[in-house]
Each structure stands twice: as C-alpha cells, then as structure tokens.
Amino acid sequence: MKLYLQILAFYLMSVAPTWAADVLLVQSYHKEYGWDESYIRGLESTLGDDVTLHTFEMDTKRLPRSQFDAQADKALALYQKISPEVVVLGDDNALSHMLPRLRNKDIDIVFLGINSNPRRLMAKYAGTARVTGVLERPLFARSMKEMSELLGKDQMKVKILFDAGTTATIATDHITNQYEDLKQQLGIDVTIENHRLFSSWKNSVEQSDDYDAIVVGLYQIIRNESDKVVDANKVLSWTNENSETPLFGFWDFSVGKGQTAGGVVLFGESQGIQAGKYVNRVLAGEEASEISVIHGKKGRAIYSATEFERWGLTPPTHWRNID
Template sequence: MIRIVLLLSLLSVPVMAANILVIESYHAEFGWDAGYRKGLIESLTPEHELTFFEMDTKRIPSREYENRAELAHQAYLQLKPDLVVVGDDNALSYMLPKLYQEPIPIVFLGINSNPRELLTQYSGKAGVTGVLERPFFTKTMAGIGEVFDSPNTKPKVLIMFDSGNTSKIAVRTIENQVPLIKQNLGIEAHVITLSTERAWHDAVMNAPRNGVSAIVVGLFQTLINSNGESVSSEALLDWTSKNSSVPLFGFWDFSIGKGKAAGGVILDGRSQGKQAGNIAREILEKGLDASTVPIQAGHQGMDVYSPEEFKRLGLTPPNGWKAVEW
C-alpha cells in the first residue's frame, strides 16, 4: 500500500481540524493527480491532515483493481477519517460500494460518468457530493477549426484515447457530439481507442496518408508495450510530438506545452482539486450532510496554447487562446 501523509501544520482549531483520506484512482506522478493534490492543499486549511492512497489504475492490470480497492478500504478503516475525497471514476466505482454504509461525508472529483446511477444503487449512510469532469470537445474543435480556417476545406481531426475505463466514458460523451460538430463547424472528427503502444504509433504515423489535418491526444496512460508492460506516458507524449507530421492538440493540461501538444481548451486538475477542497471545507466547517450539497460542474476550461509549438508549426493561435509556459 502506498501511503503519503502531509501534515500541513501543528496548529489546531478544534472546529476546523480534520483528517481527510484522499483515494486516488491513479498515482502522484500523474499530472492530473499532481494538479488536484495541489488544489486540495490550497483550498483547505493548515489544520487539515491529508492522507493519500494511490490505487494506481493507470499502471496496473484491471484484474488488480479490486485488490487495490480493498487495500484502500483497509486504509480507511485504519485511519477513520472525518471525510473522504475520491479522485476519478475508478476510485468512485470501486470504493462507493465499500463505503456507502459508513457515516462519512464523501467528496468526489474528476468524474466523467454520470454518478446518479451509482449513487442511487449505493444509497446509504454516507453523504456524497462532488465535482464532475467533462472534456471541452466542442470548444477545442472550434479552436482547431479557426487554426485551419479555409474557404475550401475543413480539417479532418483524429481524436486518440487509450482503452482505459475513463477513456471509454469520455469517448462515449465525445462520440455523441461528433455529428453536431460536423453539422455546425464542418469538421470531420474520428475517435479511436487503442490498447498498445504499437497501435498508437501506427495511428500517428498513418495520419497524413489518411487525410488527417490534426490529432487530439486524449488519455494515453494505460497503453502497454510489446512485453505487456505499462508505457511511460511522458515518453509516449514526447514520441508523439517528435514523430507526428500533423499538429497536436489536447483536452487536459498535462498534454499541452513545449515538446507536447500545441494547445486546446483544457481541463486542469488544480481547479478540480480546489473545487472539491472548497466543498469539503464547507461540509466540515458547517457540519453539513454532504448529500445536501449540490454536485458541481467543473470550471469552464482554459483556452491555452504553447507559443513554442505554434511557432514551430508555423500556425496562428485562435483568438482568445492564452499563451502558457509549462
């Protein structure tokens, strides 16, 4: 079991002091998790003690998820926290069945699925609320359309995801919007899910001959190599940037920057963490039943681009996109 305890202060204000267990679907080094960890710490007070448990489901086989969830449950029983924060879909779907009869407030973040069905199925003593996560597909496509604006042709965009659980949920949402994107923006978008590093490489290398104008890199952290081992997401993104003959765009902050994707209307983990932290703080300060706190949509996204990448590609960024250096 991976356990990291951050003791933020020895100062104590009894009405505010609390132990909070954060159960992560993924791992601390993953950019999304690193972002929302930072957001949680920024939004909570020095009197909160945060304990993090990493389920690591980006890097372990799916057959091991239940075992990781059981270890997370044991961590909960040992710590007996005042509140639980659950990060992303895998943690919520595996942990809610174990915690719903516990008298504990639960705050989720990074949820791509509709949580209502799960919350109805596992309705018990626990109070549950949180923050949803929705990729800004239409806004990103509109920006790409502006980059490739031409009176004669509209871009063909390839949107690439791995085959992890979160990707499957996001892809279903995106595919429902594809017809409207073509109708309203004239952009032909194709969404694919891949399981292996080789398949990802092939899709990138074959993009030009398939008439693709741009690639959007979605999620790519569950890909495996020829030995069945987890592929380094940083190495994969670096390879994609160096070997793609067409511009790259992205939906998440960890995919944008020099040597990465050129831009997009993105979700960022830090804002999700801050929203969830603010909800948790309100529940703890006011003694609220978490189930009475409305579930929130995530922030409206950031329109960003990497100046280095746009310069390298010889492209002009869309109006309103802000330059970022990260």
C-alpha cells in the same frame, strides 16, 4: 468583568473546533501523474491549515485490472485506521470501487474528476454515506470551434486518440455522443480511436497525413507487445517527434514544448479547488448530500509558443502561452 470574560471564552471554545480534521483522498492513479499532481495542489491550497490530508494511490493506470479490488480493500483498511471526517475520491476508478465499500458508512464523500454518470452509481449503491462532487468532461465542442478558427478551416478532419482505459473509454463515449449531435453544425469530420498497444497508436499517428489535426486525449496506459505499460512521457514525446499533423490536447498536462501545441484544456487544479471548497463546507457542518453535484469550471485555452512556431500557427490573443 472577569466573570464575563470567562463566560465568553467558554462560549468561543464551545463553537470553535478544537481538533484537526482528517480527510482521506483515494486516488485512482498515482501522485506522479500530472492530473493527480495538479488536483492535489488545488486541494491542498483550499483546505484549511487544521486539515490533515491523507492519501492512498490505487495506481490503476499501471497495475492490471485484476488488482483493482485488492487496492480498494487496502484503501478501505486505511479509511478504517484513520476514521476521517471526509473521504475524497479522485476519478472514476476510485468512485466505482470505493462507493460500494463505503456506502453504509457514516461518512461524507466528495468526488472529483468523474467522467461517468455518478448518479447511476449513487442510485445503485444507495446507503448511509452522503455523496457529492465535481464532474469532468472533455471540452469537445469548444475545442473543435477554437481549432477550426485557429487553422482557418470551415471544413476540417480531426483524429482524436485515446488509450483504452476506463476514463478514456467513458470520455470517448461522451465525445461520440456530442459529435453525433453537433457534427452538422460544426462542419468537422471527426475520427475517435482507442488504442491499447503502442504499435497501434504509432500506426495511427503515421497514417494521419490527410487529417488537419490530431487531438491527444489520454495516453497513460498504452502497452507494449509484452503487455507492460509504456511510460506516458515516451508515448507523448514519440507522438510529437513523428507526427506530420499539428497536435492538440484536451488536458493541460499534455501541452508544452515537445508535447502537444495547445488546446482548450481541463485543469486538475481547478477540480481540486472546487472539491476542496466542498470539503470545507462539509467540515463546517453541511452534509455532502445537500450540496449539488456540479460540472467543473470551463477550461482555458493555452499554447506552447515553441510548438506553435513549429507548426506555423499564430495564437489567438485570448490563448495563454505556457512556455
């Protein structure tokens, strides 16, 4: 019996990992940004206790584009220092700058929050690295349908506002393409704008009286006349205080008291959870390239009771109050 137990113990030790896995997350943005904070929470809640999550912030919402390559080089240096089992790339800038640097490494890559078509990059930078991940797409069609029903309008004019960053530009193209396909079916007149300057953003908000709704997309890299990034909270609070038109959002971090009133929104946490599940599968022995790229799970309809009361709106029963 003693010999049997020794053999069994040896076998269990041979098949169970006896080391902690290292995972490197390269963020396009920064940890204080609501989207990053949310998806990191999802990642951390999904990864096992034996996984150490290292992070690098490229900070591309606050730094000028001229510094993006230098930030990617720093991320690569950290990768070389850590030698992680898996690299997670958060959002489009991390993917577009890190995939060329990691393409010929013996590494599994899981991306999340990607608005662009990753297959183009994966084909362009084909190499040794194995890649999969989770796509992020603003829920345009469902959002417009829900807003139309909420506002009680068969015909509706909607203005959608974005900043002029990489992710915003890609999201704008995606929405524009959907709108062209669906505008007759939806019965909605949509104007989509990208703004670089806060002054331009303000003018657009103040000139929206003939619209039924404004959807606030991304607003994190709006700049002032001195070309400095305006604090995102200031952009959103100013918009809330000065808009004469009900405000809605595409992302959860824009909804709340003093912000937008609600919407069918994407949650960073759900993207982080799905990416975390993919990381776990890789650590269990699967190759990333054998795991299908998927769209993130559908968003949820949420609202701020305070903001709905301000605009005289009655929330549908399936919308969740977050106040």
